[in-house]
Amino acid sequence: MTHFDPIVQIQLLAFAQTAQQLGFREQSCEFSPDESPRRLLARLVPALEISGLRVAVDCEYHDWDAPIGAASEIALIPPVSGG
Amino acid sequence: MTHFDPIVQIQLLAFAQTAQQLGFREQSCEFSPDESPRRLLARLVPALEISGLRVAVDCEYHDWDAPIGAASEIALIPPVSGG
Amino acid sequence: MLTKHVAFTTAPIVLPPVELPSLEIGACVEFQGIVREIEGTELLSGLHYEAYEVMAVRHLHRLFDEIANREACASVTFIHRLGWVPVQETSLFLRVLAAHRGPALRFCAEAIDRMKADVPIWKVARA
């Protein structure tokens, strides 16, 4: 039995030094909700070193290996330094 | 052999509730430098309950039972409550 | 119940006047984070700040509520500047009102610590 992954749109956001590395701050991507952030990024930006980055899905920190689920926004969060 | 205590002037200062109790804020007194604050107060204002009070001699906290020494000001310090 | 004001601005931060929500406020603690000339080993003329604003606002509200569960405070005002901030200007303003100084000071310290750990705001040194 084959499993059909629905392909939907998500906004990939990048900030600070990650945006500088990637050369974009926002990009529309296709993803499947059972895909993990780690797999999504490996597929979309394989050159990006994600160690040291956190990932947020719809504004909540998310496990790199947990399915993204139904979401409209995924963000790469380099080490924060406000204040 | 009798010991002659030199009698000199000191200002006795009172603040806050202690000033209210005593009915004065400042008073010139005679004292002898080898007298302790406890003995000075017992002589000058015997009705005053000094437990709970601290005493300062020339702006430094002083032991109730140590000689006052050469000083121009002795102050009764009720519990402080600034801020 | 904690009243929360959270704002980001690209203009210089103007301190809002203190408004006391009740006759029971006994402590007002304010913190200003100011851009310094030296950051690490670099000599700077300023810093560029950016934020993931919608996420930052959500997390700030949540962490303020969490701290207020332990530290009884009445009001918090948080203003963070974004974009270019020259040396000697304020990048962060925080004001906490409470009945007592202990909770207000601890709220302030913990709010900044947690913001610096988890809230998506970044300083970027730039030419």
Added chain:
Amino acid sequence: MLTKHVAFTTAPIVLPPVELPSLEIGACVEFQGIVREIEGTELLSGLHYEAYEVMAVRHLHRLFDEIANREACASVTFIHRLGWVPVQETSLFLRVLAAHRGPALRFCAEAIDRMKADVPIWKVARA
């Protein structure tokens, strides 16, 4: 080296403008103690403050220097109001400038604690 400004005033406290002594100031912490309506179980319209000023000034300078030996701060400004202070007005203003927020916040907390323990200033509830 800590710069210290200590003042008592019978007039409402006017916050002095922040003056940064160097390009290395990264934190400004301000505390205002505000007169509350309820003190213990009493309902007040204000409080009367008095001080043994010459002793208070001497002890404040000393305790600020002692704290600054452990908490690196550049400047402290202390203003305490005396006489009648109505509810909702500021009785104490403290400003600490430092390179980093940790020392500034700890300086502020400890300075107030020690003032409340040892510095001859009194609040007197009056009709």
